[in-house]
Amino acid sequence: MTEPTVPTPGKRHGPRYGLRALAALWLGKCAGTILRFLGREGTHVPGRIALWVYPNLLGVIARPDTVIVVTGTNGKTTTTNLLADALHTLGKRVSTNRAGSNLRDGIVATLINGVTVWGRCRSDVAVLEMDERSALRVLPQLAPDIVVCTNLTRDSIKRNAHPEYIAWILSSAISPATTLVLNSDDLITASLGSDANARHFFGVDPTGNEPREPGGSAVDAAICPRCDERLDWIFWRFNHIGRVRCPACDFRSPVADVRVSPIDRLSGLRSLTIDSGTVGIRLTNESVVNIYNVAAVAATLDVLNVAPQKIGSVVESLTPPTSRFAEETVGGVRLVRLLTKGLVGVAVSRAFADIVSVPGRKIVLLAIDETTDRFDGVENTAWTYDADYEYLADPSISAIYVGGIRRHDQALRLALAGVDSNRIVLVESETRGADLVPLGEVDVVFNLHSNHNAGPTGDVVHRKLRQRLMEKSS
Amino acid sequence: MTLTIEMLFPEIANLHGDNANIDYLARCLPDARVIRTGLNETPAFVSRKVDLVYLGPLTESGQIRAIARLAPHKSRIDELIQTGTHFLFTHNAMECLGSRIVNAEMKYDIPGVGIFDFSTEVGMFERYTGKVMGSFEGTSQPIVGYKSQFSMVSSSPEIPGFMATSRGIGRNPTTHVEGVRRENFVGTSLIGPVLLMNPHLTEWLLSSLVPSREPQLALSEFAVAAYDARLREFQDTKMWSEFERVTG
Structure with missing residues (x-):
């Protein structure tokens, strides 16, 4: 199998609209205003109308200085919302599709909403949730600065086939200039992009009670990507989430740059380790899924050069959904x-x-x-x-x-x-x-x-x- | 007599829940021995008697790996098929034994093991999902199942099929011939898993594996009830879409 062809990044710092693009923008804005007047928030319709008028709008619309795309099988909505909240807390003006569609139309609608009537950007940062299968229709034109991938596990057999397929779509669409924030405990996610991409990994440390043998019917990363040997599990959490090493070569799970420790029973705190610094944090939702989401947010803030102490206090203030x-x-x-x-x-x-x-x-x-x-x-x-x-x-x-x-x-x-x-x-x-x-x-x-x-x-x-x-x- | 069932490469051939085919077979044959052969191990069938060889659904890179592991044993596989060893290859596993697999989007065109003279085209943006119902010569009742796949196999009319579809597509949308059957080799792109969805097919397989024994279908009450309910629905023409019809 050959490596996928990666798109060329096209970073834009100011609007460069033609007449047709402006017309698309205005029509999109009009549609958004009418829909808001009718009480319909978060619809993809303004984006669809604008793209109908000018299909390349995503490539020319003014974007904030920082564009972050959040994708993955599970947790992308929560992570998007938490990250947008965190950046807002840090004083940033944030555009996000919190209430909208995560397909291309919805992303375009969010960007339209984030610019003035003359197309000038009104926000500092965009945090955009993206359906992973939309990557080829979004990423080459959007050229985000950061792509966060929470995890890639099995999804609908009919739509998503298998996680390796989704990883191929994403890698085909990601520019080498994009920084990737990836789950180190998910080998498929950790393999995204190419060697040219800067990668920043997040993980959740083992509790000590997790098994060393995988279970269940959906273990999608069972062999060494280098030598095909069956991997040894340092710990196994669920699906193919956990940490591995190859018994036959030196391959192992990537080391996480940002890690969340198990809870300390005495203090009730978890340690958030960012590079060499560690801060204690208390989370309002202790489910392992939420801890991964928080780790993804912390790793993204680290890429944005937020100080570890600040990251600790911001993630503590976040209020994720408590339970399903x-x-x-x-x-x-x-x-x-x-x-x-x-x-x-x-x-x-x-x-x-x-x-x-x-x-x-x-x-x-x-x-x-x-x-x-x-x-x-x-x-x-x-x-x-x-x-x-x-x-x-x-x-x-x-x-x-x-x-x-x-x-x-x-x-x-x-x-x-x-x-x-x-x-x-x-x-x-x-x-x-x-x-x-x-x-x-x-x-x-x-x-x-x-x-x-x-x-x-x-x-x-x-x-x-x-x-x-x-x-x-x- | 203890039967030996060999599951090939379960660490990579495990998609779509299809390995439940072997879980079910093991329930029907409690004294059978199931060998799980890893990717870096030599298949048991190479050097010893195996009664049934199973390969399940693979990713695209998994297909390439499986072909690389099976190709050195082409003549042995050929010999085993000719001499009546049972094989069950489900979903895209069967494609590994064809002449080639072409995947334009992933940019490869590779030879298969070459047991069967058909080729496979994989379209990564053309996933087909549909129902299938048809006849298999080993059973009096129709086979039912589902397809959800990127690939289509060439029509290759000279190669006998596993079944002839009465509804739903065969190897591709232009033929009613589905899968491959040669001696006791059964290859089918149906998922479901096919043995659980078709208890009479499992009975046929059990009879064929152990002719001296009356087949004992495990969990038969549930399996037959589920089959009957599905068959009733599949026999209703309103349940079938245009894209599930054979064209040309």
Whole structure:
């Protein structure tokens, strides 16, 4: 396989519009004003209109002195928001697509919003979330100063194929002049770009409790990229996230320039190590996913030459989303609603791991069959075998109620994963299980659903369970 | 009799959940021995009797690596196919055994192992996703499955297919012939995984592997119910899109 052809960077510090580009800009601005007047924020429409008038607008529109693109499979939205907040706290004027689309149209809409009517830039820095598959349509023209990649793990089989494919797209689009901020604990992300790129790595140190053998069905970086030998894991966290070394050559995971340590039980602080300096930080969200996001923000601020002490105080002030759980306790039973990203096996695996991590006797209502997939496009249920249903074989789960059109497939997957057939209850309707689950001998009831059925299934199941628990307690 | 199943290169051939094919086969054959041969190891089939050789879905660079490891054993693979050893190659694994793989976007054109005289074109910006239903001579019931792939295999009508599609495309959008079948070699681009989605196909494979024994399908209640539900849906013409039709 040959190295991808990388685009030539085109850094711009001032506007150089022709008449058509100005017309595109004005039309985009008009559309944005009208949409805001109608109460619609964050739409991609101004960008789409402007690009229709002048397809090269992304290449000529005035940009701030610093343009940062944030991409990756997971955490790009949160990292974009945290980074924009951090830079705002540091006194920068920030343009960001926080509320908008992360495709090319949305990015152009954000840049249009960030310039005056005469096209002069109004911000110091742009922090732009980018869908990783849009890289070839965005990066060559935008030529960002920094690209941050949070991670590249398996995503939709239909859209994203596999992480190596996404890495190829990104590397094909990244200019050698762009500085890369990369996750050192993700070998695929760490391989982005070429030798010409400046690279700054972030990582999260091992806790000491993590295994040294990978598990699960989605380990995408298992061999040495130099000699093909099976890699040894210094620690394994999830998917292919962890640190490795090759037993046959001197290859190993890159050393992180910015690292977050495990929590110190005495002080309650984590150490944020930046180059040779270390500061203590306290985080409001201690999930490992959030710690990686914070590490990515800290590494980016380090590239921007913010002092380590300042970085420490800024990242402490950030308020990331606290949890994907929505839970309440009714009649002494925890009722947990968990939205899963169906069609994406690794995301479903994380939800299953979350279930097992909760203590107590559990019952699960599972309605993650992607029925819309059948009608919106074309169905492909292979993702269920890319998800680690094995977590649900945990003895703390006394029953799994499976509803929906593909309930038999779900049951087959569960049984293959080692879930006792007697613990699998099939119910034709996605919501009927909520009427049937025994609530006597249980501490936690999980209501798992997907985006598409959040209303018709997730809401209904939650309501029914709450009602039954209230009746039981009274 | 203990059967030996060899999974080739599972550290790289593990996409799309397809290795569950072997997990399922192992559940159906609890006394079978599963060997997982690493990329830098010599395949077991080279020097000893193996009853089933399995290769699963690969990345594009994974295909290149697999070809490099299998090419030195071309004559042995040929011999094993001729003498009736079972092979199951799913998704793009089958393409490794063709005459060449051309990938214009990634800028390579490489020879395959050369067991079969077909070629593969990979289009990195033309991922095809579709359903497939068709007939396989070993079973009376239709085969069902899914495709999600960058590649299309040449029609090569002289090479017998694994199945003939009644709906959905075959090796490419111009043919109903899907996959490859020679003796007990089965190659198919279907994912699903195909053995879990088609319990009767698994029964056929079990019977073929152990003719002296009545096939014992693991988790048959769930597998058959899932198959029946899917088949009913696939038999409804409204469930099929224009791009899932064979053209030309």
